Each structure stands twice: as structure tokens, then as C-alpha cells.
Amino acid sequence: MTLPRTPLATAALVLLSLSAAACGQANDTPWTAPELRLILSLSPPPALAYSAGNRFADDDRAARLGQKLFFDKGLSRSGQIACATCHEPARFFTDGRARAKGVAETNRNAPTVMGTQNLPFVFHDGRKDSLWAQALGPLESDAEHAFDRTAAARHLAASYRTEYEAIFGSLPSQAEIAALPAQARPRPLDSTHPQARAWAAMAEPQRSAVTRAFVNIGKAIEAYERKLLPRPAPFDAYASALRRGDADAARMLDAPARQGLRAFIGAGGCVNCHNGPLLTDMAFHNLGLPPAAGVIGVDGGRSVGADQVRRDEFRCGTQWSDATPTAGACQELHYLNPQFEDFLGAFRTPTLRNVARTGPYMHAGQFATLAEVVGFYQTLPGRAQVGHRDLTLQRLPGSVQAQDLVAFLESLTGPLPEPRWLDPGG
Template structure:
């Protein structure tokens, strides 16, 4: 498989940094390059610099994402434990600002323990599909899911609308305009307990629609806040800058082992085929034979996520989206019967990866070295078909990954150079 590269054919970053390098050369002689790279490798390295992520893309389904009033409301909602059944769980419970906006646990925990790992929030606004299975297609819609999930917040949308009425009416008006008339609302939701479902069914349709609108706007406010969370530059980015500027002395930010690991990453390890671009992810879904937690009930991943996404009233094509149908291109062309989606999971960003063990969608591997050994061993998938080529197997898109102990140690060393700061809204 050829890497999906985000470069600009020697990109603006390449030109800018090379220009900086030449101007410095004119002023003083730089140390010769310690590490030499081919033109094609330099192009890939340039495409992976964090600056190439650029400003967050505007989500057409959320007209309020750039609204500072919405972002301030979203930050308050993100940290509000009242948005849970027991009054002790907030978005920040699993997405801690002090821990890369994730929880460091094998499985997410809210009211109960979930079945998958919490994904970090930095850079999430750049991906077209959210969660490990891609069951949401926007940051605002993603924010709504945990609120009514019985294992996470366990709340109901009518109660959330009451909380907005009672505690956030002024902030809501500043962001979205007047609150709709809701009257006295019972605890009600189409996804709640039997009593909540019955109360929702008994509610007049116009009231249900107004509650849904307030609920959707809560998600849009939280997304306005979350979209301002991003990754900062790492030691890897400084190495790329030094290399493109032809500054051999500054290349010393990488050890020889780091450099060897990067060469394996770009070459025989085939890592860059999925982990490319400035966030080091292709934003796609892959079955790589990761063992399920329960072999008798393997996680179907993207196959079930697609079904949920297409049926979601809060997707890009739904009545609460601010997008026009032609702006929902990703959703318009999805196939719900793709056999490759079975047990496939989203490629996570590798930014700050060393700081967020354990790994994979259910924390199956404790260390980076465990992950790399998995790819070198290329086990058969318990469910679906692994994309990894096995020894002696003819594969249309991949070659067998052959890594020795030194390769694994070098790759792990390189991955640790990707740690950098997390930029938070001010």
C-alpha cells in the first residue's frame, strides 16, 4: 500500500524551511548534515511536521464551532458533573486536561467500565469519523454519545435540556440565541430506561424536536471547546526542521537510535502506510489482527460503527446538522456492507503515543514494544481478515513486516520522540 501523504509536493513547509536554511547558510557555515535522506524521504518528513496540520478545518455541520461564546459554554459543559446520572461524571472524568485529555486506563470508566479505551482529544477535529469504530462523523455529534450511554454519563437529553434552562440560559442565548419553549420536562430519552423511553414517546413531537435541538447545541458548544485542543511540536518536529534546513548540528536532537527507528518507520516497518501526515494517521479503519478481549465475543468494530452512523439523527445529513447535503461527502458515499470493515478500527494518531499506554482499542498491549512485536508476528484475525501480510503469503497491498529485536527497540525509541505539549484553549 502506498502511503497516503499529506505533503504539498515538497510542500510550503519544505520551501519555507529550505529558505530559512539557505539564509542561515549565507550568514554562517552550518555543520554538514549528519543524516542524509533521499528527496522522496524528505518530502514525507516535511508532510509529517506538525505545522502541516494547519488550522482546524471548519465543520460545515457545526455553524458555531468558531463562536467564542459557544466555546466558553462548551468548556463549562465539558466539566459539569451534573450531566450524569450520579452527579459525579463529566467529560473531563475520562478526558483529563492533565493527561492528554484521556484517562490512561485500559478501558474507559464512567458509571461503569466500558469495552474500549478512551481516545485522546487533541487533533480530533481533523478526523472525519470519531470513536474507534467511527460511529460519529463530527466532534459535536461525538460529544452527545457518552452523555446518554449507560456506562458513561447515563443521563437523558430532557434532563440535560432542563440543566441548560436552569443553569446556562444566559450562556446559551449568547451562543445560540433564545432557548426554545420547553415547558416542564420529565426525564425522557429515546435511548434511556424503559420509563424514560415511555416518557419520550408520550412527549409531543414539537417538544421532542426542541429538546433535540438544545441537546445538539450542547454538543456543538462542547465541540467548539474541544476543537481548540491541539498537539504542539515534538522533538521529531525539531529534527525535521533541522534536516530540511540542512543544519547537521541541529540534527543532534535525534540520537543515532532515533534515526535508525525513523528509517525503519519509513521503510521496512511499513508504519507510514497508515501513520502518515502531521497527525501520523490516515484517519482510516484497519483490521490488523489485534486480539479481542473476549475471543468468544469479538468486537465487530467499524462494521457496527457504520450501521450506527448511518442511522444517527445527529449525523451530517440529519435535521440538526448545519450542513447542506453536498457538504456531507464522506457520509454520502459510505458503504455499509464493506467486508473490510469487519473488526476494523480507526488508526490513532501517534502524537504523544509513548505517554498514553496501554495500546490498541481495548488496551490489549502494555508497551510500545508489545505493539511492534504484534505487527512483526502478524497473527491471523479472530474476526474478519487481517490486512497484515503473513510470512510466505501473497498479498496485494503489503509485504511481510520483518523486524528483529534491534528494529523493535529502534522503532520504540523513535516513537518516543513524538511526545510534545498539548495546546489548550486560553
């Protein structure tokens, strides 16, 4: 079609092109009120929730100690593994690997720390109900830090006694530390292990004092991790502009990302599970994922984790938690349904904040790129390895362009936390 080249037509074309520039894309369909409400429900990133089980959670001295501990390879048997080994700040606190590797390779992907602060249950299977309890798991995992409780107390006393005692109170004396077994820890599933025998041989006050120090390592690390909340991303600038009625809101987000957002909250149905300001329902779903290369056996996921968290040594309401169950602090645990049939093979919906920087994806790193993830949702191939695929899941309709969805997901990348929290600190 050829337009007549008259002054009026030229003016009209200029108007059209200016309008297009102002909107980013001239043919954008306006958001409906429900769509706009959904968009605004995803932004901005949330404020910190109260940490009922850790009275040091917002103590800056604890955060600074936790920061040092997070980067301290001395908290591992080999002296080579720190929390930061699998949660590298520059990678948005992930490791870039399909499956995390400490002393050995694990069966799970290392999720980002950013955005875990408000979750009722952590780990892919939700087997811990606080960040401080979570931080202690890898320390005693044979595949990760392969550390033990008496060695942790000894290291704490040797390297951090003054800082620790200013926050948490007395550590065992030097003489008491010297009297501890070299390596001891509880091993409920292997009571004949030398470490378990050494632990059982300790007097109860000794075990209690060592566990208190160990628990406070976790509480300091949680205090640090609470400094690592996701920060606003380009999507949030767009949502903020929509919220204040800015006619130029579209300048904040390019056209493919806006189209991806439309699919995300609409035809794609992604927002069903990736909801709220962390873009996660904090719940557990079985996607019917393909098996992960190199992993033997099937992973029961939440069905196992739900049982574990109810028996966990450090769960909400135990002597190690600062929460008081009678004050209603342990409700998530209390009302957890461990028999929920859809938990079999289910894993926690991950936050999508900074997702473009936290691959590989899924609980065992099954997909290397976001394009692969979207490709999976386009076809939903195969069947669940265990349990059944979540009935909510439907294939992405053909009208949804994969590259648009990826563009939207990339718009969820915000800045890293403040630089002072990205290294071991002073």
C-alpha cells in the same frame, strides 16, 4: 585496532568526533529524496479543518461554554462523570485505563481528543461523523454518563441559561422546562424502556426543543475541543530543520529516534497507515489483535460503525447539522462504502501524536506499553477474532530495533494545549 598516536591522527579523531557530534551520529545514512519527502509529509501538526456541520465551531463564546460543559459532572445521572473523567487533560485527554469507565466499564479504550478535530469519522469504529455528534454519544450511553435528554436540557437551563442564550438563542422557558418528564430520551433499540416511553409521550415541539438544546451542548463541546490540537513535538523541530536545509538538523532528534524514524518510513512500513501530519490515514484496519481481557464476544468494529453512522440521528445533512448536503458538505458520508469487506473487525488508525502519553493502546487497551505494541508488530501472533488481518500488515523485519521505534514514537510528544484550556475555566 590501535591508532598511531601522531598529531595528525589525533586531529583526524577530533574531526571525526566533531563531525559525529554535529550529526548526532557519524554513520547516519543520508535521507534519500523520497525518504525526505515522506518525513516532511508528516509534519508540522495540521491546522484546523473547517467544521461544516457546526456553525459555532470557531465561536470563542461557544468554546468557553463547551469548556465548562466538558468538565461538568452535572451532565451525568450520578453527578460523578464528566467528559474529563475519561479525557483527563494531564494525560493528554485520555484516562490511563485499558478500557474507559464511566458508570460502568466500557468495551473500548478512551482515545485522546487531541488530533480528532480533523477526522471525517470519530470513535474507534467511526460511528459518528462530527466531533459535536460524538460528544453526545457518551452522555446517553448507559455505561458512561447514563444521562438523558430532558435532564440535560434542565441542567443547561439551570446552570448556563444566560451564556447559552447569548450564543445559541432561546432555551425553553422555566415553565416549559418544569413541564418536561424527569428522564426522557429516544432509545431506538429499546422502545419499552421507561425513558423511551416518556420521550414518545412528549409533544413533537417539546422533543424538538429539548433535542435542539442537547445538540448545542455537543456543538459547544466541539468548539472547545477545537482548542486542543496537537502541538509541535521534537520530531517537528527536526523535520523543520530538514525542510530549511539546516546542516545541524540532527541536533533536534537523537540517534535512536532517527533510526526509529528510518524504520518507520522504511523497512517497518508503519507510514503506510500512519501517514500525513496526524500520523493516521483516518481509515480503518483489522490488525488481528488478541482479545481484550474481560471483554465478552467479538467486536465488529467499523463494519458496525459504518452502518450506524449512515443512520445516525445527528449525521451530516440532518436537521441538526449546519451542513448543507447540496453544497457538497457531506461527501465523506455520501461515498462511504458500508459493505467494504475489510471493515469487519477493523478500527480507526489512531493518531501517533503524543502517543507515548496516551496508553494503554489499541481500541480495547490490549497493550499497556509502546514496547508491547511494537512487540505485537514484530510477531503478529494469532489470528483475527473476526474478519481477517489486514493484508497490508507484515511482521517488522529483524533489522528494525524495537527500542528505536519507541524512541521515534516518544519524539512525537508535544506540549499540552495552552493552560487556559486545561481546566473548567472561569
